Amino acid sequence: MTRRSALRGVAASGVSALLLSACSGSFGMPRGVSEQAQETFTTWQIFFIVAIPVAGIVYVLMLWSLIRYRRRRSDDPDALGSQRKENLPLELVYTAIPIAIIIVLFVVSVRANDRVTDISPDPDLVVKVEAYAWGWRFSYPNGVQVVSPPSAEQSHEPVLVLPESRTVRIELTSNDTIHAFWVPEFLYKHDAIPGRMFEFDVTPTELGTFQGHCAEFCGLNHAYMNFQVQVLSGADFDTWLQQEAA
Amino acid sequence: MSQELPVAKAPSVKPGIVHRLISTDHKNIGILYCVAAFTFFLIGGSLAELMRTELAESGRQLVSNETYNTLFTIHGTIMIFLFVAPFGAGLANYLIPLQIGAPDMAFPRLNLTSFYFFIGGGILVLLAGVAAAGQAAAMGWYAYPPLSEMRFSPGVGPDLWILGIVLVAISSVMNGVNILTTVFLMRAPGMTMWRLPVFTWNMVVVAILGLVAFPPAAAGLTLLLIDRRLGGVVYDAAAGGDPTIYQHLFWFLGHPEVYILILPFFGVITEIIPVFSRKPLFGYTGFILATLTIGALSTGVWAHHMFTTGVVDNPFFAAMTLMIAVPTGVKFFNWVGSMWNGKIWLAVPMLFSVGFMLNFLIGGVTGVMLASPVIDYQAADTYFLVAHFHYTMLGGAVFGIFAAIYFWFPKMTGVMLSEKVGRAVFFLLFVGFNMTFWPQFVLGQRGMPRRYVDYAGGLGYDTPNLVSTIGSFVLSVGVLLFLWDVWSSRRRRTPAGDDPWGGYSLEWATTSPPPEYNFDHLPRIRSERPAYDLHRPVPDVVVEPSQEMTP
Amino acid sequence: MSPVRFGTILFLASELLLFGGLFAAYFGLRSQTDPWPPAGLEPDWELALFGTVLLVVSSFCLSRGLEHAAKGRVDLLRRWTLVTMVLGVGFLAMEVWDWTHVPFEISSSPYGTMYFTLTGIHGLHVLAGLLVLSVLVGRSFQGAYDSGDLDGAHSMAYYWQFCDATWILIFLVVFVLA
Numbered sequence: 020m021t022r023r024s025a026l027r028g029v030a031a032s033g034v035s036a037l038l039l040s041a042c043s044g045s046f047g048m049p050r051g052v053s054e055q056a057q058e059t060f061t062t063w064q065i066f067f068i069v070a071i072p073v074a075g076i077v078y079v080l081m082l083w084s085l086i087r088y089r090r091r092r093s094d095d096p097d098a099l100g101s102q103r104k105e106n107l108p109l110e111l112v113y114t115a116i117p118i119a120i121i122i123v124l125f126v127v128s129v130r131a132n133d134r135v136t137d138i139s140p141d142p143d144l145v146v147k148v149e150a151y152a153w154g155w156r157f158s159y160p161n162g163v164q165v166v167s168p169p170s171a172e173q174s175h176e177p178v179l180v181l182p183e184s185r186t187v188r189i190e191l192t193s194n195d196t197i198h199a200f201w202v203p204e205f206l207y208k209h210d211a212i213p214g215r216m217f218e219f220d221v222t223p224t225e226l227g228t229f230q231g232h233c234a235e236f237c238g239l240n241h242a243y244m245n246f247q248v249q250v251l252s253g254a255d256f257d258t259w260l261q262q263e264a265a
Numbered sequence: 266m267s268q269e270l271p272v273a274k275a276p277s278v279k280p281g282i283v284h285r286l287i288s289t290d291h292k293n294i295g296i297l298y299c300v301a302a303f304t305f306f307l308i309g310g311s312l313a314e315l316m317r318t319e320l321a322e323s324g325r326q327l328v329s330n331e332t333y334n335t336l337f338t339i340h341g342t343i344m345i346f347l348f349v350a351p352f353g354a355g356l357a358n359y360l361i362p363l364q365i366g367a368p369d370m371a372f373p374r375l376n377l378t379s380f381y382f383f384i385g386g387g388i389l390v391l392l393a394g395v396a397a398a399g400q401a402a403a404m405g406w407y408a409y410p411p412l413s414e415m416r417f418s419p420g421v422g423p424d425l426w427i428l429g430i431v432l433v434a435i436s437s438v439m440n441g442v443n444i445l446t447t448v449f450l451m452r453a454p455g456m457t458m459w460r461l462p463v464f465t466w467n468m469v470v471v472a473i474l475g476l477v478a479f480p481p482a483a484a485g486l487t488l489l490l491i492d493r494r495l496g497g498v499v500y501d502a503a504a505g506g507d508p509t510i511y512q513h514l515f516w517f518l519g520h521p522e523v524y525i526l527i528l529p530f531f532g533v534i535t536e537i538i539p540v541f542s543r544k545p546l547f548g549y550t551g552f553i554l555a556t557l558t559i560g561a562l563s564t565g566v567w568a569h570h571m572f573t574t575g576v577v578d579n580p581f582f583a584a585m586t587l588m589i590a591v592p593t594g595v596k597f598f599n600w601v602g603s604m605w606n607g608k609i610w611l612a613v614p615m616l617f618s619v620g621f622m623l624n625f626l627i628g629g630v631t632g633v634m635l636a637s638p639v640i641d642y643q644a645a646d647t648y649f650l651v652a653h654f655h656y657t658m659l660g661g662a663v664f665g666i667f668a669a670i671y672f673w674f675p676k677m678t679g680v681m682l683s684e685k686v687g688r689a690v691f692f693l694l695f696v697g698f699n700m701t702f703w704p705q706f707v708l709g710q711r712g713m714p715r716r717y718v719d720y721a722g723g724l725g726y727d728t729p730n731l732v733s734t735i736g737s738f739v740l741s742v743g744v745l746l747f748l749w750d751v752w753s754s755r756r757r758r759t760p761a762g763d764d765p766w767g768g769y770s771l772e773w774a775t776t777s778p779p780p781e782y783n784f785d786h787l788p789r790i791r792s793e794r795p796a797y798d799l800h801r802p803v804p805d806v807v808v809e810p811s812q813e814m815t816p
Numbered sequence: 817m818s819p820v821r822f823g824t825i826l827f828l829a830s831e832l833l834l835f836g837g838l839f840a841a842y843f844g845l846r847s848q849t850d851p852w853p854p855a856g857l858e859p860d861w862e863l864a865l866f867g868t869v870l871l872v873v874s875s876f877c878l879s880r881g882l883e884h885a886a887k888g889r890v891d892l893l894r895r896w897t898l899v900t901m902v903l904g905v906g907f908l909a910m911e912v913w914d915w916t917h918v919p920f921e922i923s924s925s926p927y928g929t930m931y932f933t934l935t936g937i938h939g940l941h942v943l944a945g946l947l948v949l950s951v952l953v954g955r956s957f958q959g960a961y962d963s964g965d966l967d968g969a970h971s972m973a974y975y976w977q978f979c980d981a982t983w984i985l986i987f988l989v990v991f992v993l994a
């Protein structure tokens with residue numbers, strides 16, 4: 020009885036692993052709203068598509084041997100199983116297959132990594148992002164600045180306004196502890212480290228407002244160091260920038 | 266005498282408790298380690314329950330953000346440095362001399378010293394957590410500067426924390442020296458390296474990793490302390506320093522540390538699975554080579570914890586990290602191969618070993634995802650990561666710990682734990698664990714960052730967090746039931762006999778508990794299963810490795 | 817090989833990595849700072865050279881002593897060890913003088929911090945080494961080595977040689993390469 024219940028628990032988790040694959044091909048991830056995000060999204064998709072069968076096969080092997088070769092009440096308790104100790108060809112195979120798999124995964128990853136981290140020679144817009152404990156300062160070329168409200172536990176969050184389908188260069192830095200600039204919908208985060216300045220490009224592909232977080236623990240109000248990203252059409256963005264400047 | 270040995274709160278009036286605290290007998294020290302470590306587990310777990318309760322719903326109900334930051338800092342530190350690793354050390358101290366047929370560890374006094382360094386470190390870490398308001402350590406378990414510098418973390422908390430970790434480091438270096446010397450110089454005649462029990466083999470690699478990885482981290486922590494207290498500027502960017510140097514030094518320990526946490530329990534379940542499948546370990550040689558490979562690779566992957574810093578060569582470290590999947594895979598297939606065609610007896614130790622495999626596999630494949638820099642850009646510092654490492658450390662290592670307890674408790678005490686209660690404990694822990702941490706993968710994918718005391722409602726974080734919290738309560742019930750099982754076993758007193766499971770390695774060839782110098786007489790060692798040979802005498806040739814034998 | 821020696825070697829190998837970590841930090845910082853050491857932060861390498869000589873000589877004295885001991889002359893082992901310790905004290909005196917006279921402080925720059933950390937931690941090792949050697953002398957009075965079992969003495973000597981070796985590394989890295 021209890022053995023069966025244990026087996027059932029075992030089976031349950033195996034199944035849930037497979038269930039994940041059923042989820043519409045996005046495997047529960049945001050699809051991303053920037054050109055760069057597409058690369059990450061596909062990479063993660065590929066990893067899931069590889070991981071689920073791999074894990075699935077191992078699960079099936081384990082559960083099968085557990086059920087098929089379990090000792091039944093009828094069996095004499097001292098009965099032995101096969102005493103086979105090794106099988107070189109088999110061992111070579113189950114070493115070689117994972118090697119092949121990770122080579123593929125490595126190539127996929129590096130390709131995507133190059134594209135995601137690639138920065139264009141002439142971005143359409145450069146925004147300087149400064150992280151500080153516990154807020155953000157977004158500076159635009161024409162001197163426009165957006166800054167977090169002073170109150171620690173932010174009632175309303177600062178908004179980083181970006182133009183749709185233009186390549187935006189983010190120049191990221193911090194002036195106290197380490198923070199991290201993260202917009203889940205961009206499927207990208209980067210640490211902001213004092214004394215260093217990092218550059219990356221993002222090309223928004225969808226209008227709308229998206230949540231942003233500080234993702235590197237930075238002390239007392241880390242949990243409240245959030246911000247919003249608002250993507251406007253190119254025209255709307257230009258007018259917004261004008262108004263702010265005026 | 267024997268029956269109260271393993272119990273944390275053994276009636277302290279009993280004569281002998283003092284003796285037990287100063288005896289240098291390796292079995293005694295081993296049990297001291299295990300009991301102390303498990304006590305830390307209860308503390309660290311209680312802290313976790315506080316965090317989970319706070320996170321059950323959005324908004325802040327239970328603790329201030331300051332307290333919360335201390336909670337996860339101490340929780341993480343305890344679980345990694347004061348629970349799982351020392352528990353492995355405890356098993357090693359208890360089992361290695363028995364498994365290799367030695368009377369004791371090479372340096373008994375050093376052994377006891379290292380235990381008290383560990384206790385001292387543990388106490389300092391706890392003090393760091395309860396230091397006066399505004400002074401407690403709250404910089405996360407890897408304490409990155411500048412946050413951990415004086416300017417941002419004033420007070421004694423962080424200093425106590427640093428000193429505590431340094432003591433633990435010293436302790437594990439002593440322990441590593443002791444283990445390696447014992448295994449290399451004190452093996453019984455006939456116990457060749459290629460007949461060494463797999464648990465001992467894994468501990469050899471763990472010991473080496475400890476010797477290699479702890480000192481550089483100690484260097485990094487020393488520099489941090491010098492920055493904090495003596496006016497150093499090594500990590501101060503404004504003064505020309507560089508905070509990322511600390512990250513390199515810390516993760517050069519931090520990553521090998523995770524294998525220091527898992528390898529002992531790879532060893533444990535690799536001892537258990539063949540015994541309960543009534544088969545020899547399938548692919549012993551391959552398993553040992555895989556262990557050595559994991560050890561070697563694990564010192565070359567540290568910067569996968571720094572993919573988002575932009576200061577390391579991501580593709581290189583991605584390659585190194587992905588490679589570790591291969592030897593670990595080999596181990597999985599060793600385990601499957603050992604069950605295949607067996608006569609599997611699903612006793613409690615075996616149940617927990619199965620749980621280990623089922624859980625760890627998920628931790629493993631999600632680890633492989635994190636090893637891809639682009640995926641890590643998204644998943645780093647989210648609950649996806651938190652889920653990954655609980656699946657490896659809790660679903661893996663801790664299930665291994667329970668397997669080990671149910672397997673060797675009879676040897677250590679001479680009394681059995683209850684099979685019935687054990688099954689219930691397994692069921693509660695298995696269900697509770699997956700219920701707690703599976704939703705955290707979802708949370709991470711939906712964009713919930715880690716180390717957040719609070720989260721906005723309506724972002725899809727609410728339900729998974731609630732489920733996770735409920736799951737963690739189920740876990741606690743399981744743990745409490747286990748405590749009750751240990752406690753009541755002393756009254757039940759079901760005698761264990763020398764060899765309740767039909768074990769393979771030498772410890773099963775002596776009494777339970779073993780006599781002071783372990784063996785009244787050593788059986789002849791003709792294979793990597795001496796105790797097994799003892800029960801079923803067989804002509805030498807048949808048990809030579811790389812040959813089939815028919816019972 | 818005797819457990820004591822084996823264990824000591826393992827321990828020292830591990831200790832070496834403590835300095836390994838510090839050197840890693842040192843070079844990490846060096847690669848980002850130019851000039852290195854920063855202008856006006858020159859260490860006194862002649863003095864350090866003098867200290868180096870003291871330590872190297874001390875190592876030879878110690879091994880002389882052990883050779884004698886191997887021939888049963890424990891009294892000579894004791895004498896040479898004492899000479900070694902005198903040289904060690906001399907080295908520490910050099911350190912103290914140096915610390916009080918270098919033209920910069922721990923907070924002057926990362927170089928300053930690394931300078932004081934490396935020399936300081938090494939100094940502590942030398943201090944520990946002196947304690948170890950005094951134990952050696954003490955036990956020799958108790959006749960611990962009369963039996964000809966010198967494993968303990970040798971392990972303690974390893975520690976001193978280790979202090980010497982690490983100092984030579986520090987001298988090359990911090991003083992000569994600067």
Ligand code: HEA
Pocket residue numbers: 070073077117118120121523524526527569570571572586587589590591593594595597625626628629630631632633635636637641644645646650653654657658661662
């Ligand atoms: C016991 C502890 C443990 C173990 C064993 C592992 C195992 C692995 N971990 Fe994990 N990890 C942690 C504990 C552990 N981890 C912790 C604590 C952290 C976070 C620290 C912090 O930030 O607080 C972390 C973080 C972490 C990161 C950093 C994420 C980040 O900070 O952004 C990465 C990235 O590469 C990673 C990868 C891996 C990989 C590839 C493995 C591999 O070893 C897994 C290998 C196993 C398998 C792959 C399954 C079995 C294999 C097969 C069945 C063969 C076929 C499979 C394939 C070919 C895919 N881990």
Ligand code: HEA
Pocket residue numbers: 306307308309310311313314316317337338340341342344345349405406407651655658659662663701715716717718737740741744745
């Ligand atoms: C081996 C390692 C290990 C283990 C076993 C655990 C166990 C648990 N962890 Fe752990 N966790 C870490 C290692 C571990 N954790 C690390 C390294 C971190 C990162 C820290 C950081 O970010 O710096 C972390 C962070 C972490 C977080 C993220 C915090 C955040 O980022 O905001 C959460 C949240 O749910 C969590 C939950 C849990 C839970 C519910 C358990 C459960 O397993 C606990 C089970 C419950 C018990 C064991 C309690 C049982 C007993 C009682 C309830 C009462 C009895 C008490 C007495 C008798 C005194 N952990």
Ligand code: CUA
Pocket residue numbers: 150151152153197198199233234235236237238241242244
């Ligand atoms: Cu800023 Cu976390």
Ligand SMILES: [Cu+2]
Pocket residue numbers: 519520523566567569570
């Ligand atoms: Cu790692």
